[in-house]
Amino acid sequence: MSKKPRRNVQRFVRKVALPKSDLLDKLSHAAGQLYTQTLVAYWRILRKTGTGKNGRTPVFLSPYGMEKLLPSDPDKLLHSHTCDAVVGNFYASIKSANERKKQGCKDAKYPRRRKWFYKITWKSSGIRLKDGYLTLSTGKGVENLVVPWVHDLPTMVEIGWKKTGGYELRAVYEVGAIQALGDGVAAIDQGELRTATVYDGEKATIYSGRLVKSKSRYRAKVIAKLDAKIARTRKGNGKQPSSRRRKKLIRAKRRVTRQIDHQIRDIQHKQSSHLVSTLHNQGVQTVVIGDIRDIRKSMQYGPKANQPLHNWSFGKFRQMITYKAERLGMQVTLMDEAYTSQTCPACTNRKKPSGRLYACKCGFVCDRDAVGSMNIRAKYLGTFGRPVVGVMSPPVRGVRYRPQFSRHLALNTPRTPCL
Numbered sequence: 194m195s196k197k198p199r200r201n202v203q204r205f206v207r208k209v210a211l212p213k214s215d216l217l218d219k220l221s222h223a224a225g226q227l228y229t230q231t232l233v234a235y236w237r238i239l240r241k242t243g244t245g246k247n248g249r250t251p252v253f254l255s256p257y258g259m260e261k262l263l264p265s266d267p268d269k270l271l272h273s274h275t276c277d278a279v280v281g282n283f284y285a286s287i288k289s290a291n292e293r294k295k296q297g298c299k300d301a302k303y304p305r306r307r308k309w310f311y312k313i314t315w316k317s318s319g320i321r322l323k324d325g326y327l328t329l330s331t332g333k334g335v336e337n338l339v340v341p342w343v344h345d346l347p348t349m350v351e352i353g354w355k356k357t358g359g360y361e362l363r364a365v366y367e368v369g370a371i372q373a374l375g376d377g378v379a380a381i382d383q384g385e386l387r388t389a390t391v392y393d394g395e396k397a398t399i400y401s402g403r404l405v406k407s408k409s410r411y412r413a414k415v416i417a418k419l420d421a422k423i424a425r426t427r428k429g430n431g432k433q434p435s436s437r438r439r440k441k442l443i444r445a446k447r448r449v450t451r452q453i454d455h456q457i458r459d460i461q462h463k464q465s466s467h468l469v470s471t472l473h474n475q476g477v478q479t480v481v482i483g484d485i486r487d488i489r490k491s492m493q494y495g496p497k498a499n500q501p502l503h504n505w506s507f508g509k510f511r512q513m514i515t516y517k518a519e520r521l522g523m524q525v526t527l528m529d530e531a532y533t534s535q536t537c538p539a540c541t542n543r544k545k546p547s548g549r550l551y552a553c554k555c556g557f558v559c560d561r562d563a564v565g566s567m568n569i570r571a572k573y574l575g576t577f578g579r580p581v582v583g584v585m586s587p588p589v590r591g592v593r594y595r596p597q598f599s600r601h602l603a604l605n606t607p608r609t610p611c612l
Protein backbone atom coordinates (compact mmCIF):
# COMPACT_ATOMS: atom_id res chain seq x y z
CA MET A 194 0.00 0.00 0.00
CA SER A 195 1.42 3.34 -0.92
CA LYS A 196 0.82 6.42 1.12
CA LYS A 197 0.26 9.46 -0.98
CA PRO A 198 1.56 12.61 0.67
CA ARG A 199 -0.97 15.33 -0.01
CA ARG A 200 1.29 18.20 0.91
CA ASN A 201 1.38 20.90 -1.62
CA VAL A 202 3.54 23.73 -0.37
CA GLN A 203 2.24 27.10 -1.38
CA ARG A 204 4.29 30.22 -1.18
CA PHE A 205 3.19 33.52 0.10
CA VAL A 206 5.39 36.61 -0.17
CA ARG A 207 5.22 39.74 1.94
CA LYS A 208 6.97 42.74 0.43
CA VAL A 209 8.40 45.60 2.45
CA ALA A 210 10.28 48.61 1.12
CA LEU A 211 13.62 49.39 2.78
CA PRO A 212 15.51 52.66 2.46
CA LYS A 213 18.90 52.67 0.83
CA SER A 214 21.68 52.21 3.34
CA ASP A 215 25.43 51.69 3.36
CA LEU A 216 25.07 48.26 4.93
CA LEU A 217 22.62 47.10 2.27
CA ASP A 218 24.83 48.50 -0.46
CA LYS A 219 27.82 46.65 0.97
CA LEU A 220 25.94 43.35 1.33
CA SER A 221 24.35 43.62 -2.07
CA HIS A 222 27.71 44.38 -3.67
CA ALA A 223 29.27 41.43 -1.83
CA ALA A 224 26.54 39.20 -3.27
CA GLY A 225 27.23 40.71 -6.69
CA GLN A 226 30.93 39.95 -6.38
CA LEU A 227 30.26 36.36 -5.39
CA TYR A 228 27.76 35.97 -8.21
CA THR A 229 30.27 37.33 -10.70
CA GLN A 230 32.98 35.01 -9.41
CA THR A 231 30.62 32.06 -9.76
CA LEU A 232 29.68 33.10 -13.28
CA VAL A 233 33.27 33.63 -14.36
CA ALA A 234 34.46 30.37 -12.82
CA TYR A 235 31.67 28.38 -14.40
CA TRP A 236 32.21 29.63 -17.94
CA ARG A 237 35.98 29.70 -17.67
CA ILE A 238 36.17 26.09 -16.56
CA LEU A 239 33.79 25.11 -19.32
CA ARG A 240 35.80 27.04 -21.92
CA LYS A 241 39.15 25.64 -20.81
CA THR A 242 37.95 22.06 -20.77
CA GLY A 243 35.36 21.76 -23.43
CA THR A 244 36.78 22.89 -26.74
CA GLY A 245 36.50 19.42 -28.11
CA LYS A 246 40.26 19.43 -28.80
CA ASN A 247 42.28 16.41 -27.74
CA GLY A 248 39.06 14.52 -27.13
CA ARG A 249 38.49 16.22 -23.79
CA THR A 250 35.03 16.36 -22.38
CA PRO A 251 33.75 19.68 -21.10
CA VAL A 252 33.50 20.11 -17.35
CA PHE A 253 30.32 21.62 -16.03
CA LEU A 254 31.29 22.41 -12.48
CA SER A 255 28.57 21.22 -10.12
CA PRO A 256 26.97 23.51 -7.51
CA TYR A 257 28.69 21.44 -4.86
CA GLY A 258 32.06 21.88 -6.53
CA MET A 259 31.40 25.58 -6.92
CA GLU A 260 30.60 25.99 -3.23
CA LYS A 261 33.89 24.29 -2.42
CA LEU A 262 35.76 26.49 -4.84
CA LEU A 263 34.09 29.71 -3.65
CA PRO A 264 33.07 29.15 -0.04
CA SER A 265 32.49 32.85 0.66
CA ASP A 266 32.46 36.31 -0.79
CA PRO A 267 35.80 38.15 -1.00
CA ASP A 268 35.21 40.45 1.98
CA LYS A 269 33.41 37.84 4.12
CA LEU A 270 30.39 40.04 4.61
CA LEU A 271 27.76 37.39 3.91
CA HIS A 272 26.39 34.55 5.98
CA SER A 273 27.64 31.21 4.67
CA HIS A 274 24.13 30.11 3.73
CA THR A 275 23.62 33.38 1.87
CA CYS A 276 26.72 32.49 -0.16
CA ASP A 277 25.26 29.06 -0.92
CA ALA A 278 22.05 30.76 -2.04
CA VAL A 279 23.93 33.04 -4.45
CA VAL A 280 25.61 30.04 -6.06
CA GLY A 281 22.26 28.21 -6.03
CA ASN A 282 20.56 31.11 -7.83
CA PHE A 283 23.17 31.06 -10.56
CA TYR A 284 22.64 27.34 -11.11
CA ALA A 285 18.88 27.79 -11.06
CA SER A 286 19.09 30.19 -14.00
CA ILE A 287 21.38 27.77 -15.88
CA LYS A 288 18.83 25.03 -15.29
CA SER A 289 15.86 27.09 -16.41
CA ALA A 290 17.70 28.15 -19.57
CA ASN A 291 18.47 24.48 -20.28
CA GLU A 292 14.85 23.56 -19.84
CA ARG A 293 13.63 26.32 -22.09
CA LYS A 294 16.11 25.29 -24.75
CA LYS A 295 14.87 21.72 -24.51
CA GLN A 296 11.35 22.94 -25.10
CA GLY A 297 12.55 24.53 -28.33
CA CYS A 298 12.72 28.10 -27.13
CA LYS A 299 15.33 29.86 -29.33
CA ASP A 300 16.04 32.86 -27.14
CA ALA A 301 16.77 30.84 -24.01
CA LYS A 302 19.41 32.98 -22.37
CA TYR A 303 22.18 31.65 -20.20
CA PRO A 304 23.46 33.88 -17.40
CA ARG A 305 26.45 35.73 -18.88
CA ARG A 306 26.40 39.16 -17.34
CA ARG A 307 28.58 40.19 -14.46
CA LYS A 308 26.74 41.96 -11.69
CA TRP A 309 27.85 44.76 -9.46
CA PHE A 310 24.87 44.27 -7.15
CA TYR A 311 22.93 41.09 -6.60
CA LYS A 312 19.99 40.11 -4.40
CA ILE A 313 20.83 38.89 -0.91
CA THR A 314 19.07 35.74 0.26
CA TRP A 315 18.69 34.45 3.78
CA LYS A 316 17.63 30.89 4.46
CA SER A 317 15.83 30.04 7.70
CA SER A 318 19.16 29.40 9.47
CA GLY A 319 20.08 33.07 9.10
CA ILE A 320 16.78 34.57 10.20
CA ARG A 321 15.75 35.30 13.77
CA LEU A 322 12.72 37.12 15.13
CA LYS A 323 12.83 38.69 18.57
CA ASP A 324 10.99 41.54 20.26
CA GLY A 325 9.60 42.93 17.04
CA TYR A 326 12.89 42.87 15.16
CA LEU A 327 13.96 40.58 12.38
CA THR A 328 17.67 39.87 12.59
CA LEU A 329 19.32 38.75 9.38
CA SER A 330 22.73 37.20 10.01
CA THR A 331 25.72 38.30 8.01
CA GLY A 332 29.36 37.25 7.85
CA LYS A 333 32.02 37.94 10.44
CA GLY A 334 33.24 41.07 8.74
CA VAL A 335 30.10 43.13 9.30
CA GLU A 336 27.20 43.81 11.67
CA ASN A 337 23.90 41.91 11.34
CA LEU A 338 21.03 43.48 9.47
CA VAL A 339 18.13 44.35 11.78
CA VAL A 340 14.67 45.25 10.46
CA PRO A 341 11.60 46.22 12.55
CA TRP A 342 9.10 43.43 12.01
CA VAL A 343 5.52 43.03 13.22
CA HIS A 344 4.77 39.90 11.20
CA ASP A 345 5.48 36.19 11.59
CA LEU A 346 8.88 34.61 11.14
CA PRO A 347 9.40 33.99 7.42
CA THR A 348 10.94 30.85 5.97
CA MET A 349 13.17 32.80 3.62
CA VAL A 350 14.10 36.44 3.09
CA GLU A 351 15.36 38.13 -0.06
CA ILE A 352 16.50 41.71 -0.36
CA GLY A 353 16.90 43.15 -3.81
CA TRP A 354 17.06 46.45 -5.61
CA LYS A 355 13.75 47.96 -6.60
CA LYS A 356 13.42 49.51 -10.05
CA THR A 357 11.84 52.62 -8.59
CA GLY A 358 14.81 53.04 -6.24
CA GLY A 359 15.62 51.78 -2.81
CA TYR A 360 15.58 48.21 -1.63
CA GLU A 361 12.76 45.76 -1.26
CA LEU A 362 12.55 42.99 1.31
CA ARG A 363 10.62 39.95 0.23
CA ALA A 364 9.67 37.67 3.11
CA VAL A 365 8.70 34.26 1.80
CA TYR A 366 6.29 32.09 3.78
CA GLU A 367 5.65 28.49 2.95
CA VAL A 368 1.99 27.99 3.55
CA GLY A 369 2.32 24.22 3.40
CA ALA A 370 2.91 24.13 7.14
CA ILE A 371 -0.44 25.80 7.75
CA GLN A 372 -2.27 23.56 5.33
CA ALA A 373 -0.72 20.56 6.98
CA LEU A 374 -2.89 21.34 9.99
CA GLY A 375 -5.83 19.64 8.36
CA ASP A 376 -3.78 17.27 6.27
CA GLY A 377 -4.34 13.63 7.04
CA VAL A 378 -7.41 14.27 9.19
CA ALA A 379 -10.74 12.67 8.29
CA ALA A 380 -13.99 12.93 10.21
CA ILE A 381 -16.83 10.44 10.46
CA ASP A 382 -20.43 11.27 11.18
CA GLN A 383 -22.47 8.23 12.17
CA GLY A 384 -26.12 8.03 11.34
CA GLU A 385 -28.99 5.70 10.84
CA LEU A 386 -29.86 6.08 7.19
CA ARG A 387 -26.17 6.45 6.47
CA THR A 388 -23.95 4.23 8.56
CA ALA A 389 -21.10 6.68 8.16
CA THR A 390 -20.35 9.86 6.29
CA VAL A 391 -16.65 10.50 5.93
CA TYR A 392 -15.15 13.90 5.14
CA ASP A 393 -11.43 14.08 4.42
CA GLY A 394 -11.14 17.79 3.67
CA GLU A 395 -11.88 17.39 -0.03
CA LYS A 396 -14.81 15.11 -0.48
CA ALA A 397 -17.52 13.37 1.46
CA THR A 398 -18.10 9.64 1.19
CA ILE A 399 -21.34 8.12 2.35
CA TYR A 400 -21.67 4.54 3.53
CA SER A 401 -25.26 3.52 3.16
CA GLY A 402 -27.05 2.14 6.19
CA ARG A 403 -30.07 0.99 4.27
CA LEU A 404 -29.38 -2.71 4.47
CA VAL A 405 -28.48 -2.68 8.16
CA LYS A 406 -31.61 -0.71 8.82
CA SER A 407 -33.85 -3.13 6.98
CA LYS A 408 -32.18 -6.10 8.65
CA SER A 409 -32.69 -4.64 12.10
CA ARG A 410 -36.30 -3.82 11.29
CA TYR A 411 -36.83 -7.38 10.19
CA ARG A 412 -35.17 -8.56 13.37
CA ALA A 413 -37.55 -6.52 15.50
CA LYS A 414 -40.50 -7.82 13.53
CA VAL A 415 -39.49 -11.46 13.92
CA ILE A 416 -38.89 -11.00 17.64
CA ALA A 417 -42.28 -9.37 18.11
CA LYS A 418 -44.00 -12.15 16.22
CA LEU A 419 -42.25 -14.93 18.10
CA ASP A 420 -42.72 -13.17 21.44
CA ALA A 421 -46.45 -13.06 20.82
CA LYS A 422 -46.48 -16.75 20.06
CA ILE A 423 -44.34 -17.57 23.07
CA ALA A 424 -46.67 -15.60 25.32
CA ARG A 425 -49.50 -17.90 24.35
CA THR A 426 -47.65 -21.01 25.44
CA ARG A 427 -47.38 -22.54 28.86
CA LYS A 428 -44.58 -21.22 30.99
CA GLY A 429 -42.90 -23.63 33.35
CA ASN A 430 -43.24 -23.29 37.09
CA GLY A 431 -41.92 -25.36 39.98
CA LYS A 432 -44.27 -28.27 39.32
CA GLN A 433 -44.59 -28.30 35.56
CA PRO A 434 -41.92 -27.77 32.91
CA SER A 435 -42.42 -25.31 30.03
CA SER A 436 -44.32 -26.69 27.12
CA ARG A 437 -42.42 -28.27 24.29
CA ARG A 438 -43.75 -25.66 21.89
CA ARG A 439 -42.48 -22.88 24.10
CA LYS A 440 -38.99 -24.35 24.21
CA LYS A 441 -39.07 -24.79 20.47
CA LEU A 442 -40.17 -21.22 19.91
CA ILE A 443 -37.52 -19.84 22.22
CA ARG A 444 -34.86 -21.81 20.37
CA ALA A 445 -36.20 -20.53 17.08
CA LYS A 446 -36.11 -16.93 18.29
CA ARG A 447 -32.54 -17.33 19.45
CA ARG A 448 -31.53 -18.88 16.14
CA VAL A 449 -33.15 -16.22 13.99
CA THR A 450 -31.85 -13.26 15.98
CA ARG A 451 -28.37 -14.70 16.00
CA GLN A 452 -28.53 -15.19 12.29
CA ILE A 453 -29.62 -11.61 11.64
CA ASP A 454 -27.07 -10.26 14.11
CA HIS A 455 -24.38 -12.11 12.21
CA GLN A 456 -25.59 -10.65 8.94
CA ILE A 457 -25.55 -7.14 10.39
CA ARG A 458 -22.11 -7.65 11.83
CA ASP A 459 -20.86 -8.97 8.51
CA ILE A 460 -22.07 -5.87 6.69
CA GLN A 461 -20.54 -3.64 9.33
CA HIS A 462 -17.23 -5.48 9.07
CA LYS A 463 -17.14 -5.06 5.32
CA GLN A 464 -18.11 -1.42 5.44
CA SER A 465 -15.67 -0.56 8.22
CA SER A 466 -12.83 -2.40 6.47
CA HIS A 467 -13.54 -0.58 3.26
CA LEU A 468 -13.75 2.75 5.05
CA VAL A 469 -10.54 2.31 7.02
CA SER A 470 -8.51 0.94 4.12
CA THR A 471 -9.67 3.78 1.87
CA LEU A 472 -8.59 6.36 4.44
CA HIS A 473 -5.31 4.56 5.02
CA ASN A 474 -4.57 4.54 1.29
CA GLN A 475 -5.16 8.28 1.24
CA GLY A 476 -2.53 8.79 3.91
CA VAL A 477 -4.98 9.75 6.64
CA GLN A 478 -3.37 9.62 10.07
CA THR A 479 -6.14 10.89 12.32
CA VAL A 480 -9.73 9.69 12.29
CA VAL A 481 -12.20 11.84 14.21
CA ILE A 482 -15.53 10.21 15.04
CA GLY A 483 -18.53 12.23 16.09
CA ASP A 484 -19.52 11.17 19.58
CA ILE A 485 -23.19 10.25 19.43
CA ARG A 486 -23.44 8.90 22.91
CA ASP A 487 -25.51 11.85 24.05
CA ILE A 488 -29.26 12.20 24.42
CA ARG A 489 -29.83 14.78 21.74
CA LYS A 490 -29.12 12.42 18.92
CA SER A 491 -30.92 9.40 20.34
CA MET A 492 -34.02 11.53 20.74
CA GLN A 493 -34.31 11.68 16.99
CA TYR A 494 -34.89 7.96 16.76
CA GLY A 495 -38.46 7.93 17.87
CA PRO A 496 -39.84 4.79 19.43
CA LYS A 497 -37.87 3.62 22.40
CA ALA A 498 -38.08 0.01 21.28
CA ASN A 499 -35.67 0.67 18.45
CA GLN A 500 -33.03 2.36 20.52
CA PRO A 501 -31.14 -0.50 22.11
CA LEU A 502 -30.36 -2.08 18.79
CA HIS A 503 -29.38 1.20 17.18
CA ASN A 504 -27.13 2.17 20.00
CA TRP A 505 -25.63 -1.27 19.93
CA SER A 506 -25.05 -1.09 16.21
CA PHE A 507 -23.56 2.43 16.30
CA GLY A 508 -21.24 1.49 19.10
CA LYS A 509 -20.19 -1.70 17.37
CA PHE A 510 -19.40 0.10 14.14
CA ARG A 511 -17.40 2.73 15.98
CA GLN A 512 -15.43 0.00 17.74
CA MET A 513 -14.69 -1.72 14.44
CA ILE A 514 -13.44 1.49 12.86
CA THR A 515 -11.37 2.22 15.95
CA TYR A 516 -9.52 -1.05 16.18
CA LYS A 517 -9.06 -1.41 12.43
CA ALA A 518 -7.67 2.12 12.13
CA GLU A 519 -5.41 1.71 15.14
CA ARG A 520 -4.13 -1.56 13.75
CA LEU A 521 -2.89 0.40 10.74
CA GLY A 522 -1.23 3.01 12.92
CA MET A 523 -3.91 5.68 12.69
CA GLN A 524 -5.09 7.70 15.64
CA VAL A 525 -8.79 7.68 16.51
CA THR A 526 -10.44 10.47 18.50
CA LEU A 527 -14.02 11.02 19.60
CA MET A 528 -15.41 14.51 19.19
CA ASP A 529 -18.51 15.94 20.79
CA GLU A 530 -20.87 16.53 17.93
CA ALA A 531 -23.15 19.14 19.46
CA TYR A 532 -24.50 21.50 16.76
CA THR A 533 -22.40 19.87 14.04
CA SER A 534 -25.47 18.95 12.04
CA GLN A 535 -27.04 22.38 12.39
CA THR A 536 -24.21 24.80 11.74
CA CYS A 537 -23.44 26.12 8.28
CA PRO A 538 -19.75 25.44 7.47
CA ALA A 539 -19.55 28.63 5.43
CA CYS A 540 -21.16 31.32 7.58
CA THR A 541 -21.69 29.49 10.93
CA ASN A 542 -25.38 30.31 10.93
CA ARG A 543 -27.40 27.74 12.87
CA LYS A 544 -30.38 26.05 11.35
CA LYS A 545 -32.03 22.66 11.69
CA PRO A 546 -31.99 20.94 8.32
CA SER A 547 -35.43 19.79 7.29
CA GLY A 548 -34.66 17.26 4.57
CA ARG A 549 -31.64 15.41 3.29
CA LEU A 550 -30.17 18.66 2.03
CA TYR A 551 -28.73 21.39 4.17
CA ALA A 552 -29.44 24.73 2.55
CA CYS A 553 -28.30 27.92 4.25
CA LYS A 554 -29.50 31.42 3.54
CA CYS A 555 -25.93 32.36 2.62
CA GLY A 556 -26.19 30.09 -0.39
CA PHE A 557 -24.30 27.11 0.95
CA VAL A 558 -26.08 23.91 -0.06
CA CYS A 559 -24.79 20.48 0.80
CA ASP A 560 -25.82 17.02 1.79
CA ARG A 561 -26.93 17.07 5.41
CA ASP A 562 -24.66 14.27 6.63
CA ALA A 563 -21.70 15.73 4.76
CA VAL A 564 -22.24 18.97 6.69
CA GLY A 565 -22.12 16.97 9.92
CA SER A 566 -18.78 15.39 9.07
CA MET A 567 -17.35 18.70 7.81
CA ASN A 568 -18.19 20.30 11.14
CA ILE A 569 -16.83 17.41 13.20
CA ARG A 570 -13.55 17.77 11.35
CA ALA A 571 -13.61 21.54 11.91
CA LYS A 572 -14.18 20.95 15.62
CA TYR A 573 -11.12 18.76 15.80
CA LEU A 574 -9.05 21.34 13.93
CA GLY A 575 -10.36 24.15 16.12
CA THR A 576 -11.91 26.01 13.21
CA PHE A 577 -15.53 25.20 14.07
CA GLY A 578 -17.78 28.24 14.42
CA ARG A 579 -15.49 30.49 12.45
CA PRO A 580 -16.83 31.75 9.15
CA VAL A 581 -14.82 30.56 6.17
CA VAL A 582 -14.81 32.64 3.03
CA GLY A 583 -15.53 30.67 -0.09
CA VAL A 584 -15.99 27.27 1.50
CA MET A 585 -17.24 24.84 -1.08
CA SER A 586 -19.65 22.05 -0.56
CA PRO A 587 -17.61 18.91 -1.11
CA PRO A 588 -18.43 16.42 -3.83
CA VAL A 589 -20.43 13.60 -2.30
CA ARG A 590 -20.18 10.01 -3.36
CA GLY A 591 -21.89 6.99 -1.98
CA VAL A 592 -20.72 3.51 -1.11
CA ARG A 593 -23.41 0.92 -1.08
CA TYR A 594 -22.95 -2.41 0.57
CA ARG A 595 -22.85 -5.17 -1.98
CA PRO A 596 -22.38 -8.88 -1.32
CA GLN A 597 -19.27 -8.98 -3.52
CA PHE A 598 -17.74 -6.38 -1.23
CA SER A 599 -15.58 -9.13 0.15
CA ARG A 600 -13.04 -8.53 2.84
CA HIS A 601 -10.24 -9.23 0.44
CA LEU A 602 -11.55 -6.68 -2.03
CA ALA A 603 -12.17 -4.13 0.63
CA LEU A 604 -8.66 -4.38 2.01
CA ASN A 605 -6.83 -4.27 -1.27
CA THR A 606 -8.67 -2.06 -3.68
CA PRO A 607 -9.93 1.30 -2.58
CA ARG A 608 -12.35 1.25 -5.49
CA THR A 609 -15.73 2.64 -4.61
CA PRO A 610 -18.86 1.60 -6.37
CA CYS A 611 -21.35 4.38 -6.86
CA LEU A 612 -24.58 4.70 -4.96
Ligand SMILES: [Zn+2]
Binds near residue numbers: 539557
Ligand atom coordinates in the same frame (compact mmCIF):
# COMPACT_ATOMS: atom_id res chain seq x y z
ZN1 LIG B 1 -24.45 29.77 5.60
